[in-house]
Amino acid sequence: MPAAEAILTVSHVSHSFGGFRAVDDCSFEIAAGSISALIGPNGAGKSTLVGLIGGAMRTQTGSIHFAGRNISRMSAFKVARLGLLRTYQVSREFAGLTVMENLLVPPPNQRGESLFNALFRPSLGRVQDRELADRAFEVLETFGLLALRDEYAGNLSGGEKRLLELARAVMAEPKFMLLDEPMAGINPALIARLDGHIRRLRDDHGITFLLVEHNLDVVERICDRVVVMAFGRTLAEGQMSELRENPEVVRAYLGGGLDERAAG
Amino acid sequence: MDLILPYLATLVVFFFIYNIFTWGLNIQFGYAGVLDFTFITFVACGAYFAGVFALGPGSQQNGFEWILGLNLPFPIALLAGALAAGVLGILIGLIAINRLRSDYMAIVTLATGTVIYGLVSNFTPLFDGFDGLAGLSPPFAQALGLNSNQFTYLWVVVSGVVMVICWFIAQRILTSPLGRTMRAIREDQDAAETFGKDTIRVRLIAMSMGAVLAGVGGALLMGFIGAFSPAGWTSGETFVVWAALIVGGRGNNWGAVVGSFVVAVLINEATRYIPPVTADPTLIPTVRNMLIGATLILVLWVRPQGIIPETRRRFFQLPLRPGSPPVQEAESARG
Numbered sequence: 001m002p003a004a005e006a007i008l009t010v011s012h013v014s015h016s017f018g019g020f021r022a023v024d025d026c027s028f029e030i031a032a033g034s035i036s037a038l039i040g041p042n043g044a045g046k047s048t049l050v051g052l053i054g055g056a057m058r059t060q061t062g063s064i065h066f067a068g069r070n071i072s073r074m075s076a077f078k079v080a081r082l083g084l085l086r087t088y089q090v091s092r093e094f095a096g097l098t099v100m101e102n103l104l105v106p107p108p109n110q111r112g113e114s115l116f117n118a119l120f121r122p123s124l125g126r127v128q129d130r131e132l133a134d135r136a137f138e139v140l141e142t143f144g145l146l147a148l149r150d151e152y153a154g155n156l157s158g159g160e161k162r163l164l165e166l167a168r169a170v171m172a173e174p175k176f177m178l179l180d181e182p183m184a185g186i187n188p189a190l191i192a193r194l195d196g197h198i199r200r201l202r203d204d205h206g207i208t209f210l211l212v213e214h215n216l217d218v219v220e221r222i223c224d225r226v227v228v229m230a231f232g233r234t235l236a237e238g239q240m241s242e243l244r245e246n247p248e249v250v251r252a253y254l255g256g257g258l259d260e261r262a263a264g
Numbered sequence: 265m266d267l268i269l270p271y272l273a274t275l276v277v278f279f280f281i282y283n284i285f286t287w288g289l290n291i292q293f294g295y296a297g298v299l300d301f302t303f304i305t306f307v308a309c310g311a312y313f314a315g316v317f318a319l320g321p322g323s324q325q326n327g328f329e330w331i332l333g334l335n336l337p338f339p340i341a342l343l344a345g346a347l348a349a350g351v352l353g354i355l356i357g358l359i360a361i362n363r364l365r366s367d368y369m370a371i372v373t374l375a376t377g378t379v380i381y382g383l384v385s386n387f388t389p390l391f392d393g394f395d396g397l398a399g400l401s402p403p404f405a406q407a408l409g410l411n412s413n414q415f416t417y418l419w420v421v422v423s424g425v426v427m428v429i430c431w432f433i434a435q436r437i438l439t440s441p442l443g444r445t446m447r448a449i450r451e452d453q454d455a456a457e458t459f460g461k462d463t464i465r466v467r468l469i470a471m472s473m474g475a476v477l478a479g480v481g482g483a484l485l486m487g488f489i490g491a492f493s494p495a496g497w498t499s500g501e502t503f504v505v506w507a508a509l510i511v512g513g514r515g516n517n518w519g520a521v522v523g524s525f526v527v528a529v530l531i532n533e534a535t536r537y538i539p540p541v542t543a544d545p546t547l548i549p550t551v552r553n554m555l556i557g558a559t560l561i562l563v564l565w566v567r568p569q570g571i572i573p574e575t576r577r578r579f580f581q582l583p584l585r586p587g588s589p590p591v592q593e594a595e596s597a598r599g
């Protein structure tokens with residue numbers, strides 16, 4: 001693989017909950033413009049690492065750099081403003097807002113968000129909202145949520161909430177998407193379409209992706225590179241096809257899954 | 265007629281002022297989910313500061329003491345009260361919101377309010393301690409040559425005008441992207457952070473703007489009654505405003521109006537004329553609070569979202585295809 005510039009660098013990051021090391025001396029780099037995957041068995045520390053990168057928790061040891069900035073101790077909203085967007089493994093929709101409103105919250109630099117403009121120049125916000133709503137219509141159509149636009153997000157089904165999570169992420173126009181199990185709970189037909197969206201977002205908009213994903217077929221199809229984690233550590237890195245051959249990886253994680261797939 | 269009209273006018277003044285209160289709490293809690301359990305402290309702040317801006321200097325010889333005493337016209341005093349309450353909103357917000365989870369927010373606001381209550385009612389040089397401010401002559405009455413009934417009618421107009429301004433403030437925030445962000449933060453603060461929203465700052469804005477409305481209402485009370493003391497802002501008063509908002513419907517300013525009418529006008533007035541069967545002066549407020557509490561529980565049971573719940577914002581685009589004319593936004597109440 002050509003050595004592209006790293007947009008995200010995780011170096012020697014550890015994180016403990018009480019005495020338990022959920023993340024243990026993790027290091028890897030993500031190349032700008034790549035689609036990478038972070039895989040590993042349940043409890044490997046993937047979501048914890050996502051939280052650390054996204055600023056939900058402060059990094060205890062080690063450092064995380066994004067786009068040349070040290071984000072190890074940055075609060076979540078500042079990390080987001082640098083263009084790094086993380087999603088949650090469990091859907092975190094704004095339940096009391098409609099689907100449409102859920103999509104209008106993420107866009108950055110909304111002029112109507114300043115108190116002064118809200119009070120004295122409400123038309124600024126309205127005009128911008130109209131543009132954002134136009135874009136939101138397209139995104140909703142892409143994700144098949146258009147008919148649900150006026151529904152309260154809290155009333156959506158589990159799968160629809162996952163789609164909403166992705167649709168919102170697209171509206172935020174990030175440089176980097178860090179998606180924690182985005183495909184979990186989405187039906188296979190839709191997964192195939194989402195693959196396409198992710199690749200298109202990378203190709204057309206240059207967005208870098210790091211997916212935490214359990215579906216290894218998806219990973220193999222769309223990811224350039226894979227980082228394998230187990231017991232809080234990075235175990236191996238490389239392409240999915242190589243990793244399937246790596247005995248350590250097979251033992252720690254892939255074992256059963258690989259055999260089933262090979263048989264099937 | 266001579267008795268009924270001034271009485272009704274007084275009711276209308278209280279109704280208007282309570283609308284302003286309930287909208288203020290709606291901005292804090294209904295929009296942004298800030299659990300402000302010391303709302304009445306902001307009302308008091310507005311009333312006191314409006315008072316000491318409008319009153320003359322307190323003199324120790326006569327047993328009155330208070331800070332400032334600037335003898336300024338009432339409109340300036342009202343703005344001063346609003347501003348002071350807004351600043352206090354930021355200060356209490358910084359203590360309660362900064363890095364605190366929402367369940368602690370409630371108790372911290374209550375604690376801060378209790379400290380302020382103790383300070384103000386015991387430290388006389390500030391606002392004359394437990395006796396409070398008194399002796400403010402009815403604003404504009406002398407200049408316009410009004411008697412006390414006419415002043416009441418004037419205050420219907422004054423508080424009505426101020427109320428309309430407050431309505432626009434509350435509605436403009438609600439319908440702006442700022443209001444949408446506040447509601448998103450109310451729903452899920454962490455998720456809002458991941459979209460780059462500075463949730464502390466936005467909730468401080470909500471806290472402060474709610475406090476400004478509280479202060480405005482407090483200043484109107486001060487101007488109307490001419491006096492204000494700690495007996496008028498016990499923590500039970502915060503409960504009345506909360507009850508009005510929950511009964512009426514949080515997140516909806518029309519709901520707030522309904523709530524303030526039911527709780528602050530109907531129940532208040534219904535209990536005011538309870539025959540004094542006992543010599544117990546606390547009977548009426550006790551019965552009032554019991555009635556308010558019962559109403560609150562009833563509403564939470566049968567209609568937990570309030571009498572007029574939050575409006576669902578609907579977006580239409582016709583015809584429904586990309587590249588069609590701009591989206592039109594319409595609002596319709598949720599049935």
Ligand SMILES: Nc1ncnc2c1ncn2[C@@H]1O[C@H](COP(=O)(O)OP(=O)(O)O)[C@@H](O)[C@H]1O
Pocket residue numbers: 017022040041042043044045046047048049
């Ligand atoms: N907030 C927490 N407090 C205590 N332990 C946690 C917490 N979050 C995660 N853990 C533990 O850390 C380990 C890693 O969890 P997680 O990062 O969610 O793994 P993964 O996403 O790879 O399945 C697990 O053993 C989990 O129980």
Ligand SMILES: [Mg+2]
Pocket residue numbers: 046047048089
């Ligand atoms: Mg996980």
